[in-house]
Structures are given as structure tokens and as C-alpha cells.
Amino acid sequence: xxxxxxxxxxxxxxxxxxxxxxxxxxxxxxxxxxxxxxxxxxxxxxxxxxxxxxxxxxxxxxxxxxxxxxxxxxxxxxxxxxxxxxxxxxxxxxxxxxxxxxxxxxxxxxxxxxxxxxxxxxxxxxxxxxxxxxxxxxxxxxxxxxxxxxxxxxxxxxxxxxxxxxxxxxxxxxxxxxxxxxxxxxxxxxxxxxxxxxxxxxxxxxxxxxxxxxxxxxxxxxxxxxxxxxxxxxxxxxxxxxxxxxxxxxxxxxxxxxxxxxxxxxxxxxxxxxxxxxxxxxxxxxxxxxxxxxxxxxxxxxxxxxxxxxxxxxxxxxxx
Amino acid sequence: xxxxxxxxxxxxxxxxxxxxxxxxxxxxxxxxxxxxxxxxxxxxxxxxxxxxxxxxxxxxxxxxxxxxxxxxxxxxxxxxxxxxxxxxxxxxxxxxxxxxxxxxxxxxxxxxxxxxxxxxxxxxxxxxxxxxxxxxxxxxxxxxxxxxxxxxxxxxxxxxxxxxxxxxxxxxxxxxxxxxxxxxxxxxxxxxxxxxxxxxxxxxxxxxxxxxxxxxxxxxxxxxxxxxxxxxxxxxxxxxxxxxxxxxxxxxxxxxxxxxxxxxxxxxxxxxxxxxxxxxxxxxxxxxxxxxxxxxxxxxxxxxxxxxxxxxxxxxxxxxxxxxxxxxxxxxxxxxxxxxxxxxxxxxxxxxxxxxxxxxxx
Ligand SMILES: Nc1ncnc2c1ncn2[C@@H]1O[C@H](COP(=O)(O)OP(=O)(O)OP(=O)(O)O)[C@@H](O)[C@H]1O
Ligand SMILES: [Mg+2]
Numbered sequence: 269x270x271x272x273x274x275x276x277x278x279x280x281x282x283x284x285x286x287x288x289x290x291x292x293x294x295x296x297x298x299x300x301x302x303x304x305x306x307x308x309x310x311x312x313x314x315x316x317x318x319x320x321x322x323x324x325x326x327x328x329x330x331x332x333x334x335x336x337x338x339x340x341x342x343x344x345x346x347x348x349x350x351x352x353x354x355x356x357x358x359x360x361x362x363x364x365x366x367x368x369x370x371x372x373x374x375x376x377x378x379x380x381x382x383x384x385x386x387x388x389x390x391x392x393x394x395x396x397x398x399x400x401x402x403x404x405x406x407x408x409x410x411x412x413x414x415x416x417x418x419x420x421x422x423x424x425x426x427x428x429x430x431x432x433x434x435x436x437x438x439x440x441x442x443x444x445x446x447x448x449x450x451x452x453x454x455x456x457x458x459x460x461x462x463x464x465x466x467x468x469x470x471x472x473x474x475x476x477x478x479x480x481x482x483x484x485x486x487x488x489x490x491x492x493x494x495x496x497x498x499x500x501x502x503x504x505x506x507x508x509x510x511x512x513x514x515x516x517x518x519x520x521x522x523x524x525x526x527x528x529x530x531x532x533x534x535x536x537x538x539x540x541x542x543x544x545x546x547x548x549x550x551x552x553x554x555x556x557x558x559x560x561x562x563x564x565x566x567x568x569x570x571x572x573x574x575x576x577x578x579x580x581x582x583x584x585x586x587x588x
Numbered sequence: 589x590x591x592x593x594x595x596x597x598x599x600x601x602x603x604x605x606x607x608x609x610x611x612x613x614x615x616x617x618x619x620x621x622x623x624x625x626x627x628x629x630x631x632x633x634x635x636x637x638x639x640x641x642x643x644x645x646x647x648x649x650x651x652x653x654x655x656x657x658x659x660x661x662x663x664x665x666x667x668x669x670x671x672x673x674x675x676x677x678x679x680x681x682x683x684x685x686x687x688x689x690x691x692x693x694x695x696x697x698x699x700x701x702x703x704x705x706x707x708x709x710x711x712x713x714x715x716x717x718x719x720x721x722x723x724x725x726x727x728x729x730x731x732x733x734x735x736x737x738x739x740x741x742x743x744x745x746x747x748x749x750x751x752x753x754x755x756x757x758x759x760x761x762x763x764x765x766x767x768x769x770x771x772x773x774x775x776x777x778x779x780x781x782x783x784x785x786x787x788x789x790x791x792x793x794x795x796x797x798x799x800x801x802x803x804x805x806x807x808x809x810x811x812x813x814x815x816x817x818x819x820x821x822x823x824x825x826x827x828x829x830x831x832x833x834x835x836x837x838x839x840x841x842x843x844x845x846x847x848x849x850x851x852x853x854x855x856x857x858x859x860x861x862x863x864x865x866x867x868x869x870x871x872x873x874x875x876x877x878x879x880x881x882x883x884x885x886x887x888x889x890x891x892x893x894x895x896x897x898x899x900x901x902x903x904x905x906x907x908x909x910x911x912x913x914x915x916x917x918x919x920x921x922x923x924x925x926x927x928x929x930x931x932x933x934x935x936x937x938x939x940x941x942x943x944x945x946x947x948x949x950x
Binding site: 275276277278279280281317318319323346347348350352381382384385412469471472475476478479481482483484492495496497498514515518522525526527528529530531532533563566567568569570571572573574575576578579581582583585586 | 609612613616617619620621622623624625629630631634665693697722723724737738741742743744745746748751752761762763764765768769771772773774775776778779780781815816884887888891892895900903904907908910911914915918919
């Protein structure tokens with residue numbers, strides 16, 4: 269099995285094992301450490317963007333709490349499990365009865381990862397289940413969007429926001445990995461550049477590092493790093509933003525789609541450009557921002573990116 | 589006799605004709621041994637699949653080319669049976685989960701679970717003529733931009749849990765419709781459409797292999813009409829040869845029927861704006877839909893054709909209307925309503941414009 273270990277991508281290889289390994293997220297870490305000492309735990313709700321350590325933290329906590337008993341004491345239900353109303357009730361019930369209630373820590377933990385994908389009905393049912401087993405079981409809900417959790421559930425938990433990881437923390441963590449993996453980016457400006465592209469998502473930063481390292485047999489440039497991070501070159505975005513002729517801009521949008529760039533990445537980068545633009549009139553800026561919102565919404569609904577972006581093109585042209 | 593597109597599909601990363609740097613990156617990734625999940629995206633006909641298969645060959649050896657088609661059956665919680673077609677070798681399995689609509693979640697979960705459970709024994713791959721143990725299989729999921737939300741959410745933790753025994757290669761045209769949590773779990777590989785000159789190069793290569801004398805004007809024309817879709821360009825080359833050989837520089841490039849049909853439809857709309865015409869156009873739209881041309885493609889193509897013939901002063905408005913109707917089409921369930929709605933709107937705006945233009949001359 270040594271062999272398999274080597275084959276594991278770095279994100280899993282360097283997943284935090286203990287609460288101490290969790291980088292940043294000081295608030296939640298300090299509270300959880302107190303809980304570790306006192307042996308008591310509230311219901312938890314973790315929320316925040318992808319790759320900030322939510323799943324890792326609860327798994328690390330459970331490992332710290334239970335050690336070898338982990339399997340008997342922790343039930344993990346995620347979006348891939350059947351999570352209808354009755355299923356949750358049954359599973360939690362069986363779990364509570366199955367495990368003998370002994371050991372240092374009296375309660376068990378039920379982890380509901382990706383809870384934002386649960387229906388409202390299932391969440392309502394969950395609330396009752398939570399109340400019923402509150403003596404013996406603690407729940408940890410995890411989600412990206414806290415607004416998708418119904419208020420009665422929300423208010424029963426201690427909430428912890430997981431923030432995008434700050435650059436200096438990422439630099440430290442990635443430097444550690446560089447040392448262990450013999451990566452020659454260690455401490456370099458290129459490493460910092462790569463980290464900034466990850467926008468606080470540690471999972472993304474680690475994957476980018478691994479990939480950049482694997483392909484660095486040949487010399488790689490910053491342009492290459494941007495490319496693997498899926499960021500659109502600034503000049504492409506600028507040409508779109510400054511093009512005054514509609515025909516030319518609709519064609520540019522066609523080329524843009526042909527290049528395979530992602531539409532919502534364009535919106536993100538345009539947004540930054542529009543906000544930083546000091547010359548544009550306020551009313552025109554407002555019109556542009558509103559259009560960005562509409563286009564984003566439509567594309568997420570499944571609308572054609574080509575047509576949506578051409579619609580945006582018309583608004584851009586009329587803002588000149 | 590194999591079609592040119594199949595006959596001349598490169599099988600190895602070194603043999604890929606364009607985006608060569610990316611091909612060598614893929615080689616580096618594969619040879620590192622710890623391949624991450626990949627999200628391969630780009631327009632259709634840009635060569636995503638070819639690139640993926642070449643990557644797999646690099647990873648596992650030529651065993652990945654021994655493919656079998658299977659019909660797999662999965663059972664849902666409510667005991668409903670769902671059937672789906674898979675394409676697999678000993679090392680990988682490919683499936684298009686959106687084939688089964690909203691049951692896509694079940695298919696993905698069962699498929700991955702099966703692989704994770706049977707994967708205790710490492711597969712033996714042949715790389716550089718040496719046998720190597722691989723601890724994982726590869727699962728290719730195509731059209732992931734069409735996966736249901738449920739299926740995408742279900743993939744999140746699964747992708748992490750089963751990472752040991754399988755790696756995913758997700759394929760789509762655009763990452764916009766892939767939820768951020770999944771994007772965070774993959775290395776993105778963008779495959780842009782090849783440029784016109786790259787396409788011309790490939791057409792010339794095929795012509796040489798087939799001992800065809802291909803005039804450069806014709807090659808250029810084919811590349812232009814293909815709009816970056818290499819598959820289409822090669823098919824057009826073959827269609828041209830069937831139609832007329834020896835080639836002549838000014839011979840017509842044969843466009844796909846549906847494209848010609850949409851172009852003619854646009855011309856009809858420009859010619860006359862009456863309820864009768866609208867009725868005729870509706871028949872034409874039905875005709876396209878019944879030939880399974882995707883409604884979104886009809887919309888995109890129709891808009892581009894109409895814009896070519898529309899006065900600058902109303903272009904912005906037309907595009908805005910198209911965007912509105914096209915968006916609604918995705919929310920609704922009957923594409924014809926929205927296509928026709930747009931055509932009616934176009935006619936109205938166009939009439940209005942013509943009346944105004946006429947009034948100005950009076
Ligand atoms: N705070 C952190 N400290 C150390 N490593 C981290 C941290 N956050 C993320 N990582 C790294 O990123 C990977 C993914 O983290 P994790 O699974 O905890 O993210 P998540 O917040 O649950 O994301 P998602 O919302 O996408 O499920 C981990 O395996 C680890 O390598
Ligand atoms: Mg998680």
C-alpha cells in the first residue's frame with residue numbers, strides 16, 4: 269500500500285489530520301480546542317467557500333475526540349447519500365441505538381456535509397430529529413451558502429464562518445509542502461503569484477502547485493500559471509471592455525467562446541475592471557453592473573453563453 | 589472504410605497537432621503518478637476527447653484502446669431500473685450521465701461505488717513497455733455542464749472519498765454551469781478551438797496521406813466555414829471529395845444541411861414580416877427540431893444569420909430580445925414557443941424600424 273500513498277494527489281495527502289493542523293480559521297479552532305478539553309460540544313454549523321477547511325476540520329476534530337473509536341462514534345452523511353426525510357430519521361435512529369454510550373466522550377457526532385443541497389422539508393425533519401437525540405448526539409452541518417439553511421436549524425447551532433485563507437497563511441502551508449515534495453518554487457515570487465490566483469481556496473492552491481510542479485520539466489512562465497488556473501489574460505478582457513463597435517464586439521465574444529474561456533470568469537474580471545475604471549460615468553457604470561448581474565443569472569440558468577455575452581456586448585458598446 | 593475523422597485521430601500525446609505545450613503538460617501530469625481530477629473544457633470539435641484518450645494511453649498503455657460498449661442497469665431507491673450505455677476498457681469507463689435525465693445522480697454514485705469496491709486489486713498498466721501498478725481507474729463523465737444540481741452536489745464528497753481508487757475526468761463545453769465546489773476539486777484543462785491555420789495544416793496533412801491534391805483556397809474556405817470545429821472541417825473535406833474530385837479552388841464548401849436550412853430561414857424572416865410568414869417559419873423550426881438539432885444551436889445560429897442582415901441601429905435591441913427568449917427557453921419545456929416568440933418579436937422590431945426609416949425619407 270506504500271505505492272498507493274504515493275499516487276494520492278496532494279490535496280488528500282496533506283489534508284489536516286488534527287485540529288492543530290488546520291491553518292487559519294482561528295476562531296473555530298480555538299473554540300473547538302476548548303471543547304476538546306471540556307469534552308462538551310454544541311451543535312455546529314460551518315459555512316464558507318470551497319477549499320477553506322470545513323470538512324477537514326470536523327473530521328480532524330472527530331479524530332482528536334475519538335481516536336480509534338472514530339468509526340463507531342461518527343456518522344457522515346453527505347449529498348451523495350440518500351437524504352430524504354425518512355432516511356435521515358432512520359439512519360440517525362439506528363446510529364444512536366447501535367453504538368453503546370460509553371467511553372470518555374458520551375455523545376456521538378452526525379456530520380451532514382453539503383447540507384445546502386438538502387430540501388427544506390428534509391431540513392425541517394432534521395430539526396425534529398436533532399431535538400430528539402440532543403442528549404446523546406451532536407450535529408455538524410456544513411455548507412457553502414448559509415442562506416440555504418432554514419432559520420430554525422440555523423439558530424440551533426453555533427455558527428462558524430470559514431473565510432478564504434489569507435495569502436501569508438497559504439504561503440507558509442505551501443512552503444511546507446514544497447519542502448516535503450522537493451518543489452523548487454519554494455519561497456519564490458512565482459509561488460506567491462500562483463497563490464493569489466487561488467483566491468483563498470487552499471484546495472485550489474495545492475492542486476495548482478502540484479500541477480505546476482509536475483509540468484515544470486520545461487520552463488513555465490507566469491502566463492502558463494495563469495493559464496492552468498483558468499484566468500483570462502488581462503488584454504483579452506480589456507479588448508472586450510474597450511471595443512466601441514458592436515459588430516466587432518459580438519465577433520470578439522464569438523472568438524472568446526471558441527477559445528473555451530469561461531463566461532463567468534469573464535464577468536468576474538470585467539467587474540473588477542469596471543469598478544476600477546475612474547473615467548466611466550456613474551449611470552453607465554450602474555447600467556453595466558446591472559447587465560452583469562442579469563447575464564450571470566441567465567448563464568447559471570443554462571442560457572447560451574454566446575447569446576448572453578453578445579447581449580452584454582451591446583450594453584458595453586452603449587456605455588462608451 | 590473509416591471516416592477521415594476516425595482514421596486520422598492522433599492516438600498519442602506527442603502526435604497531437606496543436607496546443608502542443610498543453611500536450612506535454614499532460615504528459616508531465618500523468619508521469620507524476622498522482623494525477624488530480626481533471627475538468628476538461630472547450631467548444632465542441634476542439635479535440636477534447638482525442639486529448640483525453642491520448643492522456644489515458646500515456647497513463648495505462650494501449651490497453652485503453654480495447655473498448656467495449658455495455659448497457660449497464662442501476663436501480664434507484666424506489667426500485668426503478670435505469671439503463672445507461674457505457675464505453676469502457678480495463679482501465680477506464682466513460683459515461684454521459686445526462687442521458688438518464690434527473691436520475692443522473694444515481695448513475696454516478698452507483699458507478700463510482702462499484703469501482704471503489706472492486707478496486708482493491710491494482711490494475712496493471714503498461715507504460716514505456718514496463719508494467720506498472722496503478723492504484724486507480726479513470727472515470728470519464730461527459731457533458732457535466734448538463735448534470736442536475738443534485739448530481740453535482742453528490743459528486744463533491746464522493747470525489748474526495750474515492751480519490752484513492754478512481755480519478756475523474758469531467759468534460760464540458762463551459763465551466764460556467766459547473767458548481768464552484770466541483771471546480772475547486774479539479775485541475776482545469778482548457779482546450780481552445782484550433783485556429784484556421786492549424787485546421788488548414790491538418791487538412792493538408794490528411795490530403796497528403798490520402799494522395800489528394802488540395803488547392804489552398806479550398807482548404808482555407810473549409811477552415812473558415814468550420815468556425816474552429818475541427819471535426820466539422822474534416823467531415824467537410826470528405827464531403828467535398830465525395831462531391832467533386834479532382835478539387836477545384838472555387839468549388840462550394842458543403843455545409844451541414846441544418847446550417848443551410850437555418851440560413852434560408854433567416855432570409856425568409858428578412859424577406860417578409862406577416863402572420864403567414866411567421867406560420868411558415870414555424871414549420872421550418874419544427875422541421876429542425878424534429879431532426880434533433882439542439883434548440884440552443886438553432887437559436888445561436890439563427891441570431892448570427894439575422895444579425896448579418898440587420899441594420900446597426902436595431903442590432904442591440906435584437907440581441908437583447910434573443911437573450912431574453914433564449915433564457916426563457918431553458919426554463920420552459922417547449923423550445924418551439926420561445927423560438928417562435930423570438931421570431932415574432934424580430935419581425936415586429938424590424939417592421940417598426942422600416943416604417944421609421946420610410947417616414948424619415950418622406
Ligand atoms: N484551513 C486549512 N488548513 C489546512 N488545509 C486546508 C485548509 N483548508 C483547506 N485545506 C486543504 O484543502 C483540501 C480541502 O479542504 P476541505 O475538504 O476541508 O474543504 P471544504 O471547506 O470542505 O470545501 P467544500 O466546501 O468544497 O467541501 C484539504 O484536503 C486540504 O488539503
Ligand atoms: Mg467539504
